[in-house]
Amino acid sequence: MSARTITVVGGGPVGALLAILLARHGYQVGLYESRPDSRTTDIYQGRSINIALSDRGWTSLEKIGISDEARKQAIPMYHRAVHAVDGELTSLPYGVGDDAIWSVSRSGINEHLLDVADSEPNITTYFEHRLADIDFETATAMFRRPKGDEIVVNADYAFGADGASSKVRRLAHNLPRFSYSQTYMPQSYIELNIPANEDGSHKLETNALHIWPRKHFMLIALPNTDGTFTCTLFLNHEGRPSFESLREREDVEAFFEAYFPDAMDYLERPVDVFMEKTASPLFLVQVFPWSFNRKVALIGDAAHAIVPFYGQGMNCGFEDCAELHALIDHYDHDWDQIFPAYENARKPNGDAIAELSKRNFVEMSDLSGDSMFQLRKMIEAKFSQRFPALWTPLYSMVTFSPEVPYSEALRVGDEQNTIMEKIMAIPGIEEDWDEQYVMDRLQELAEATFGEGQ
């Protein structure tokens, strides 16, 4: 194969990983990022923003041959530490044994991937190059530099890895038969911080994802390696309480004191930060197709912006890359086949994780509230431990089972839901949940639905 050229728009985590895998398949890659290089300029202003990476993300990184280096900077979170309003703490494991989701610095993993990209001879990285236009027939892209000069880049193919507000995707709106939907969630969010102790240790338990679930809103905290926690407050945009209703300082103070009294001992200036910051909206974007004229394609958040309640956005983007990696080999670099196979494989999974993520807000924000909900989780966990081949809880399918596509997890999860509704409707289930007959009934229903196994 003569070295073919590919333009990757967006040097975020997905764009950087994509550039690496394409270069390793022999392509000459130009990676174009609109922002300055965060490794040489403090564009994050010292802020740590972390995300949870789970087995899908790690498996995808491994498939592409990224070393374990990233894991050295990650903190395993084995359980949710649920903080009730009265300060009572409950531990809810994420899975069994060593199952964990991992808190990683978003900028840290991005910079690690950029370092790897820089070490690849086939990749040239350009910062402060903002995509302004793209020709979907030829993959020719036009970038604008900060001083206004324009650069035209010719390549055989191009990828839009330019995130949830993708310019490539917005330009595709003008193409015939392009389907698009954008949906805002009721919630918006702001980030808060818990500083480290003086000796650099964490103020709360390190190996947990801390949640203060309050039914219609919640606060979460993920640990950073420097002893701090990055916290996110998810709250309705409007209604009561909401970002819109909490305008006065005393109302904000009363809100934090009423709902997060124990967190107030740790949070850094939460009321000031709340007053100073503009809450960011949460939205989902679904589009089809993901590729155009066998020349240009979307990947990562550009193809599927989802809400963060399952902690799967980046995991899903890394899986997109792993899928492409496999298809390039499978179709021996025939992009007329790779592009349609890629979008057909990934679109149903993008849609499934979008749906699952939307639903998971209820699951997270209800964690300490609804006793029937807790009971149901206990029954499921007990059954799954007894019959692992017959029942993997939905959370485990999504988070710890990369071999199960998201679309399959959604389908099986819906069937499990139907079964559990029947179990929870058993009269006296609150008292009898630990009785053998409940397990027997569950086994009967599960076998009737799934046969010998899911």
Ligand SMILES: Cc1cc2nc3c(=O)[nH]c(=O)nc-3n(C[C@H](O)[C@H](O)[C@H](O)COP(=O)(O)OP(=O)(O)OC[C@H]3O[C@@H](n4cnc5c(N)ncnc54)[C@H](O)[C@@H]3O)c2cc1C
């Ligand atoms: C509050 C919150 C919590 C989250 N938590 C998790 C989590 O726990 N787990 C998880 O897996 N995911 C999580 N996510 C999602 C995750 O952050 C995204 O899925 C991931 O960052 C997507 O990577 P990306 O490279 O596709 O897009 P991005 O990270 O958005 O990167 C896109 C890049 O393109 C650049 N760009 C944009 N426009 C242009 C242009 N015109 N020209 C050139 N470059 C351009 C941008 O500067 C950026 O660097 C969370 C998201 C949010 C908002």
